Amino acid sequence: MYKYDQYDQSIVDARVDEFRDQVTRRLAGQLTEDQFKPLRLMNGLYLQLHAYMLRVAIPYGTLDSRQMRTLASIARDYDRDYGHFTTRQNLQFNWIKLEDTPDILARLATVEMHAIQTSGNCIRNISSDQFAGAAADEVADPRPWAELIRQWSTFHPEFSYLPRKFKIAVIASDEDRAAMRLHDIGIQLVERDGELGGRIYVGGGMGRTPMIAPLIRDFVTADDLMSYLEAALRVYNRYGRRDNMYKARIKILVHEIGADEYRRQVEEEFLAVKALGIDPPAAELARITAMFAPPAFDTDAPDAVDRSDPDFAVWLDQNVRAHKQLGHAIVTISLKPVGGIPGDASSAQIDLVADLAERYSFDELRVTHAQNLVLPHVRKADLYTIWQQLTDAGLAEANLDLVTDIIACPGLDYCSLANARSIPLAQKIAVRFADRSRDLGELKLKISGCINACGHHHAGHIGILGVDKKGTENYQLSFGGSGAEDVSLAKITGPGFDEDGVVEAIERATDTYVALREEGERFLDTYRRVGMQPFKDAIYG
Amino acid sequence: MVESATETTLRFRDDEPHDEPAVTLDAFLAEQTNATAVRLEAGEDARALLPYLDRLALVEVSFPTFRDGRGYSAGRVLREAGYTGELRAQGDVLVDQLPLMRRCGFDSFAPQAEIDGEALRRSLDRYDFRYQAAADAAVPVWKLRHG
Numbered sequence: 001m002y003k004y005d006q007y008d009q010s011i012v013d014a015r016v017d018e019f020r021d022q023v024t025r026r027l028a029g030q031l032t033e034d035q036f037k038p039l040r041l042m043n044g045l046y047l048q049l050h051a052y053m054l055r056v057a058i059p060y061g062t063l064d065s066r067q068m069r070t071l072a073s074i075a076r077d078y079d080r081d082y083g084h085f086t087t088r089q090n091l092q093f094n095w096i097k098l099e100d101t102p103d104i105l106a107r108l109a110t111v112e113m114h115a116i117q118t119s120g121n122c123i124r125n126i127s128s129d130q131f132a133g134a135a136a137d138e139v140a141d142p143r144p145w146a147e148l149i150r151q152w153s154t155f156h157p158e159f160s161y162l163p164r165k166f167k168i169a170v171i172a173s174d175e176d177r178a179a180m181r182l183h184d185i186g187i188q189l190v191e192r193d194g195e196l197g198g199r200i201y202v203g204g205g206m207g208r209t210p211m212i213a214p215l216i217r218d219f220v221t222a223d224d225l226m227s228y229l230e231a232a233l234r235v236y237n238r239y240g241r242r243d244n245m246y247k248a249r250i251k252i253l254v255h256e257i258g259a260d261e262y263r264r265q266v267e268e269e270f271l272a273v274k275a276l277g278i279d280p281p282a283a284e285l286a287r288i289t290a291m292f293a294p295p296a297f298d299t300d301a302p303d304a305v306d307r308s309d310p311d312f313a314v315w316l317d318q319n320v321r322a323h324k325q326l327g328h329a330i331v332t333i334s335l336k337p338v339g340g341i342p343g344d345a346s347s348a349q350i351d352l353v354a355d356l357a358e359r360y361s362f363d364e365l366r367v368t369h370a371q372n373l374v375l376p377h378v379r380k381a382d383l384y385t386i387w388q389q390l391t392d393a394g395l396a397e398a399n400l401d402l403v404t405d406i407i408a409c410p411g412l413d414y415c416s417l418a419n420a421r422s423i424p425l426a427q428k429i430a431v432r433f434a435d436r437s438r439d440l441g442e443l444k445l446k447i448s449g450c451i452n453a454c455g456h457h458h459a460g461h462i463g464i465l466g467v468d469k470k471g472t473e474n475y476q477l478s479f480g481g482s483g484a485e486d487v488s489l490a491k492i493t494g495p496g497f498d499e500d501g502v503v504e505a506i507e508r509a510t511d512t513y514v515a516l517r518e519e520g521e522r523f524l525d526t527y528r529r530v531g532m533q534p535f536k537d538a539i540y541g
Numbered sequence: 542m543v544e545s546a547t548e549t550t551l552r553f554r555d556d557e558p559h560d561e562p563a564v565t566l567d568a569f570l571a572e573q574t575n576a577t578a579v580r581l582e583a584g585e586d587a588r589a590l591l592p593y594l595d596r597l598a599l600v601e602v603s604f605p606t607f608r609d610g611r612g613y614s615a616g617r618v619l620r621e622a623g624y625t626g627e628l629r630a631q632g633d634v635l636v637d638q639l640p641l642m643r644r645c646g647f648d649s650f651a652p653q654a655e656i657d658g659e660a661l662r663r664s665l666d667r668y669d670f671r672y673q674a675a676a677d678a679a680v681p682v683w684k685l686r687h688g
Contacts, residue, residue, distance in 0.1 A: 007682040010670050011682075021660075022637065030660075035607075151683075152672060157641040157644035158641075160613075161607070161608055237611060242611070273621075280687075284686065284687060
């Protein structure tokens with residue numbers, strides 16, 4: 001894991017001091033709310049329906065037990081004893097007092113954490129593959145590149161007032177577990193002639209105008225990475241639309257001028273920027289990479305697992321994935337208990353997961369964009385005891401990637417932008433389908449409470465969008481989206497439904513899938529093969 | 542150190558303030574290419590000035606609202622091309638944005654509303670280290686780490 005040196009620590013400490021100063025000036029009336037808003041937002045502090053929400057950055061979703069316990073302590077001391085893990089691999093506290101935020105940030109800084117650029121029209125927290133460093137299929141660990149980008153983008157003087165927010169993801173496998181092409185910039189590390197480089201996709205995103213990012217550059221080496229990103233961002237900062245916030249994301253610019261013209265402008269800018277010497281030397285990437293060296297795996301760890309406990313075997317098959325090291329496995333801890341709130345964890349649960357990470361996973365944890373947690377480096381021999389401890393804490397739901405593993409935005413229960421509630425609908429769906437979820441297989445269901453699409457409904461095999469229809473909550477249903485390597489955008493089925501109606505419609509759709517599926521087909525595969533019509537007939541017929 | 546040239550302009554330069562009024566970019570390009578001071582509106586292309594940098598003593602960049610960050614790029618484009626004259630940020634220039642503008646090469650500020658001197662001093666002195674190279678003299682952290 002990355003460890004701060006004196007420079008990193010000094011910068012984060014200065015940030016705490018800066019925000020304390022800004023809060024003091026705000027409370028003293030020296031800053032108007034209008035002037036304070038972008039400052040607090042750039043530090044992840046939102047004003048929601050009922051209280052301030054503080055979003056803490058978890059760079060590329062990686063953290064250790066000490067950091068995890070600190071999050072639990074903040075939940076206990078400053079919030080209502082729980083936190084919410086987000087689709088950006090971050091953590092949100094929902095009930096924060098403005099005057100407490102400087103102290104919370106100071107506490108975070110003691111464990112190398114912060115809330116820098118978790119909001120605002122700037123480069124946000126860099127996201128990555130939650131299985132980085134553990135996945136059997138990666139060409140390299142993508143996190144050193146993500147850390148390089150984190151540092152470059154932190155307080156970037158030119159790109160702190162972009163037309164709109166800017167999200168970057170870095171992965172290093174063909175299997176995309178991070179929705180890479182639905183980011184403003186998605187980077188896939190690939191190998192070419194023995195050298196590592198990034199394939200750069202620009203202009204993806206969800207929101208009201210979902211787009212899949214086109215390939216802009218097929219290979220950028222680490223030596224050129226900062227210059228290339230600087231060029232890509234500069235073109236956007238200069239020419240991205242500022243007249244309409246709904247058309248201000250880079251995807252609109254790339255779409256309006258076309259990928260070829262955008263590419264040409266970036267290449268031209270890159271030639272100018274490359275000459276400035278802004279790229280860190282190879283030694284810097286090497287310094288960072290050394291901190292992500294694989295842990296000292298037990299090379300004699302037995303590979304066999306005793307499956308005699310049937311409940312354990314179910315969890316094993318559903319939530320445990322292959323590790324690159326023999327005798328080890330990757331455990332996903334579901335934060336989607338049936339009937340619970342997707343992504344929420346109590347401080348006691350957070351502490352327990354920290355204990356498990358420290359004891360069984362080389363002190364490492366991950367947050368996934370699907371709002372779950374991961375123990376990335378577990379000996380197979382320890383799986384059973386881990387499962388038992390998770391079971392006692394209500395964290396052993398065996399539903400990774402099943403219909404009950406729902407991504408849901410906070411919705412109208414918290415968010416001032418929402419048109420409809422997401423959480424109660426997610427709970428209702430999970431309860432209704434829990435019994436048949438394993439038979440339905442991989443089925444990614446995602447719910448957004450408004451058109452801004454924080455719940456990734458465009459990328460759902462089944463997506464649900466809550467809208468306001470003449471003062472009542474209405475839900476539009478869509479099928480066929482994917483945020484994985486087979487990326488696609490979901491299509492709306494037809495007229496929307498009320499809350500019970502949409503659950504009913506999903507049932508008809510899944511019944512249709514069960515009737516039509518061929519051997520080995522997921523819901524998404526059947527939909528892609530037969531098209532919308534049979535589903536439409538079942539739902540509206 | 543902050544040296545005030547006029548009642549409202551903050552200058553971080555030792556030379557004498559330039560007193561010729563700035564002309565618009567259109568006027569400069571069309572007929573007044575002997576002018577030595579130009580004003581760029583937020584959406585205008587700073588690169589249009591590159592052929593004339595050696596004769597310019599002042600470029601004023603407009604920040605119509607603090608949210609409009611195009612001027613940051615304009616400043617860097619001019620500095621990267623070798624412009625050494627006065628680079629002034631004019632408009633909705635606030636104390637918390639000013640350090641970023643300094644890093645993008647601005648050395649003169651004409652804020653619409655008065656900036657509190659004490660808050661500005663704290664703001665400019667706060668960070669000892671910078672992660673990235675920009676248009677100021679700050680040495681990026683990676684260079685401090687590796688020489």
